[in-house]
Amino acid sequence: MKINYYISRLNRSLTTALILSIVTTTGIATGIVPKLSLQTGELLFSNAILAQNFDPTLLSNYAQIVKVNEPNRQRAMNEIERILGQGAAAQLACHKPDTIKKLRDESARKIARDFCKTSAQIVKQYGLTPQQFNQITRAVQNNAALRQQIQQFMR
Numbered sequence: 001m002k003i004n005y006y007i008s009r010l011n012r013s014l015t016t017a018l019i020l021s022i023v024t025t026t027g028i029a030t031g032i033v034p035k036l037s038l039q040t041g042e043l044l045f046s047n048a049i050l051a052q053n054f055d056p057t058l059l060s061n062y063a064q065i066v067k068v069n070e071p072n073r074q075r076a077m078n079e080i081e082r083i084l085g086q087g088a089a090a091q092l093a094c095h096k097p098d099t100i101k102k103l104r105d106e107s108a109r110k111i112a113r114d115f116c117k118t119s120a121q122i123v124k125q126y127g128l129t130p131q132q133f134n135q136i137t138r139a140v141q142n143n144a145a146l147r148q149q150i151q152q153f154m155r
Contacts, residue, residue: 054136054146061126062136063153069122076115083108094119095134 054062080089083105093099094116103109123133140147 054139058128058132059136059146059149060153061128062133063150065122065126065128065133066150067154068126069119072115072118072122076111079111080108083111095130
């Protein structure tokens with residue numbers, strides 16, 4: 001039973017990881033680390049964000065950020081979970097420094113901080129601000145058409 005629970009949780013996490021890694025990548029630059037939790041309901045979306053049209057160049061750059069940063073995110077999350085146990089990294093958010101401070105191991109906190117720093121650099125390298133990255137990430141969560149557009153840019 002516990003194995004099924006963890007597998008189910010892992011599948012759910014991996015499904016959202018691609019899109020959330022976008023948040024992680026830039027969010028890390030601003031404080032978003034590994035994943036925004038849909039389980040806790042922390043993500044709130046306004047209609048203005050959902051209705052916004054994004055410039056194709058901005059979306060293309062966002063997709064490249066996610067693509068480039070995803071291996072970094074996975075490594076960081078795996079290392080943190082190796083140190084602290086499965087699920088330990090699920091609530092990390094670079095834009096919320098307290099989520100990093102709450103990690104009970106200094107080496108895990110260092111991994112999270114390093115990931116956030118690297119993610120911020122990648123976001124900047126592709127010409128987005130952390131706010132733009134986070135805004136697109138939030139919009140992608142609730143907009144299937146936008147999500148498809150991002151996936152097209154990632155191919």
